Amino acid sequence: MSKSKLKKARGIEELKSRYGFFFVLPWIIGLIMFFFIPIIQSIIYSFCSVVVTSDGVKTTWVGLENYKEILKVDPKYTTWLTESITSFAYSLPIILVLSLILAIMLNQNFRGRVFFRALYFLPVIIATGKVMSYVFTTTDENLVEMGVSAGMASGMIKVEDLTSALNMGTEVATFISNAINNIFNLVWSCGIQIVLFLAGLQSIPSTLYEASKVEGATKWEEFWFITFPMLSRITLLVGIFTMVELFINERAPMIEQVYGKMRGGQYDIPSAMIWFYFIAACAIMGILILLFYKFILKRYEA
């Protein structure tokens, strides 16, 4: 009798797995048609010299030469790489921490909380390439002119004017406007993260907090021993999302360069650039995720 029960169970499992496959089938078809073929093409481009001619796209195999060129010959690629990695390194923690803090605050009950919640989601709606670039137009004469930045002094004081008046070099001016730009960019990148954290916070059952109150835990302890661990799963989601965004979004240093080259009509070098970048990004993300898993495991064991 128990045997037949087991058999039935396995049957259902098999059945289930087959059904699951059907659910996913359209996606697999889509992958083959619209994803894999272009990806393989793109990889091939990175190993060729590509010219668009009247007869279509002509590719001539050059092996590792594109890669050699970007890594050895072109001094800028490695600079961009390091730039990407450093900006990623400081952006990631700042965004995560900032979003968490903001989400905690927005989770609390105070006047105008609905308004603020809506406000902080606004960047997601507005931040598209074109609109943002219009607001941030930079011309050659003024490092940052229109719209934001220049210390929020409404562009009245151009950073360059200020620094040349004080006889500081161009480096300082660049640094200042970069810093201001970065703060701005960081805040604008937090929109979706805040929403996700909010959702996570909401799902923490209140009983836990009540119990801790009874035990006399301080707010600090409350945060570290209840909120933080309960959020670990959603933090992973937010973390992954943020990492991908930081690497892939249009304003990332490397992406900007690559897109520009592609807009100028070259396909071979940018493909090489981006595949190398992609591998590096994967490696970094993989390490971070692994570390995070270890971190969580430790927590749960403790």
Added chain:
Amino acid sequence: MKNPLKNISEADRLRALRYAKVGTGVAYSLIRYALLISIGFLIIYPLLYMIVTSIMSTTAFNNSTRVWIPTEIGMKDNFSKAIEALGFVKSFLNTIKLEVVSALLEVVTCAVIGYGFARFDFKGKKIFTGILFLTILVPDMMVLIPRMVNYSNLDFMFIGKGIESLVAWIGGLFGAEWIINITPNIVNTGWTLWLPSLFGVGLRSGVLIYIYIQFFSGLPRELEEAAWVDGAGPFKTFLKIAVPSSSVVFITVLVFSLIWHWNDSLLSGMYLTSDLPLASGLNTVVPYMVQKWGIYFTANTPQGASIVMAACLLFITPMLIFYMFIQRGFIESIDRVGITG
């Protein structure tokens, strides 16, 4: 670690909110407001800038380059010019036809796929999860051109090409050299956008699928098990059980998808040569301005900036309105049931 208490009573919720305060007192309240407002300022500044600039008239712009209250309002002129430069009405309709439909398709398809991932254990699932991440990671630009070539000879998994060569071979046997061309060219049609969305590989579909997976994994299995036992097929289970309890995630995904599609100018700009949606229209505002009225766009040119800002405002307004409406449901519903499990 599953969340044991999914459906908490209202009273509990309120208590949770109260207890979630880190500190008490006026001081903390002030700090909170200060922080929220100062950071919020960063967000609202460009918006205010856009609004103010777009209603300024030319003389006001010349008068004082950056003062918040314009001395003269030329709103009608700026906006009517912006509407014209954008080709607003036509573009708007195009956007609805192309992007909105695409977004809706995506919401539906990704739900199905996400459910498949979440609930079933099929062969090679691990590999496919990895591939899912790959789709999230790969930037669109990389596949843009190869896809273009692909679209011009759309081949259903090589079947088209296969049949073609088969026919050619057969024809060759008989000395006849004709080939049926059954690989359509869909460039410059809406299908370039609808088709990928239909198959779950549209704009940022990977992320949406992932969100769905997270959500569906968190749903309690009991109801579904019950449905299975009752003899409902998997699809029926999906429709009758999973979907109704997923209003939250549907709204979330809809918001994300719609916003991303609305703002997309890359895909549509590339694959369409006529009947462009609004985001592409934004690209052509400046050349139009220059061409028709001789107005350039620099920070210092009076009307140029105003018209461009007006165009930007027109562009984001539909999304803002949509967000206002849905916001209630969106944010409050996240309150009710968490997305995570």
Added chain:
Amino acid sequence: MFNKTKRILALLMALVMVFTLAGCGAEPEEEISVIVEEDIVYETVGGNTTSGDGTTSGGNTTSGGTSTPGGSTSTPNGNGVNPEDYRGRTVKFISTIDPAVDESGPVVENFEKEYGITVEIIPSGLDEHAQKVMGLIAADQSPDVARSNGDFPAFMGYLQSLDATKIDYNDPIWNQNIFKMTTFNGSPYLCDTVGNIWAEIDIVMYSKSLLKRANAYTPEEYDAMGKWTWDAFFEIGKAVQKVNNNKPGCAINSKECYYHAAGGSIYKLKDGVVSNGMDNKTVEIMSKYSQAKKDNIVMEGKSVTAALMEGDIGITTLHAWSLKKTGDLKNGKWDDYGFYYLPYYDEAAAAAKQRPVTGIFRGWGLIKGAKEPVAAGIFLREYLDVNNYDVGGTYISPAAETFFFEVNNIAEYSSFENYNPYMTYIDMNYFITGVKSGQEIYHAMYYDPNQVATNVAAAKGAVDKGVKNINEFIEQQLNSH
């Protein structure tokens, strides 16, 4: 589960190592860049006018003045092409300009009626222009005609030579200079006509009253003395500054305009090869500007038209389009304004009457893989024919109109070889040249005069690299046929 992840990770790391080793040969060169490159989005948009651009006259033609409306000629061209053979065809024109929007609308309509050739306009934004065209080429859907608006060398990526259009190169309406400049491997790539409606020329405008008050000579008076040079321009500025509350007395609408009109160049293009055009003159020219800025003679940061209208400055360089009724200055005090040509580089040039020009490539070309090259040629011949356009009556005054046409048809143009990448298309050209004109070159003018020499030396180095990249790109494109 972790073992598998670890394995994949290890594989990735190995791949990364392999590639790094492959590339880990020579150390990258030390690049002396005075200005640190920023990672701000350079999505500059067209017409982002740091203008100073193109003039498309030249050759020996002085055609283009007031025109006869409509009236196109449909004689077969010099190459024996009979337009009648092409009735019923369609020419696809990818353009950032929409004929429905400016004066070319009626011309296109008339053309379609008269020749029976349909013209299909494919709209494109400015910065995605090249990409869009190339995508269409790759998909075997090439349009026929494209307008190249200063995107050299990018246009080499999507254009083929004009030979297939069978247009008659000796037809007097064509600007021979453009043919000359864009000849590669013996065939020209771009065509353009003298004085067409898209020609952008810079002129000088001044406030008569202010100059009188400052007791300064007007440009006309300087020219009569044979002294209308940039030195004179700054002198006027200085004089105005004295009587005008020490506000800067003159303005220049773009550094690029000044630099080229003063005789400087960045790249030189001759016989299909690009070379470095910066030389000793560069330092001299830039120092002059830098000094003027230091002395607060030159105004920066405010709209030049606004400044002129409000009486802040006495003289400025401007687009000739300001002479139109719809131009920037339409609300200005027109009885007070005078307009004149740009100053000569120096007195020798003044004596030789070598009018300065800011060289920008603008033209129309035939796209690779075009399906209807000959019909396209017929279309271009009519579309660009100035005689087909009726542009009289759109100027502020009859004097302005006369001057406008004069300026558009200057016969003597010197060194078209002083090619310079049009500022707006920084990204399109930058990603081939690797040089950001604004930051790495023109910036030298912004700082203190004694820093100019060092900045220029650095810029020269950057331009050398740019030259190399451009020539390589051109060669790659030419060799692929």
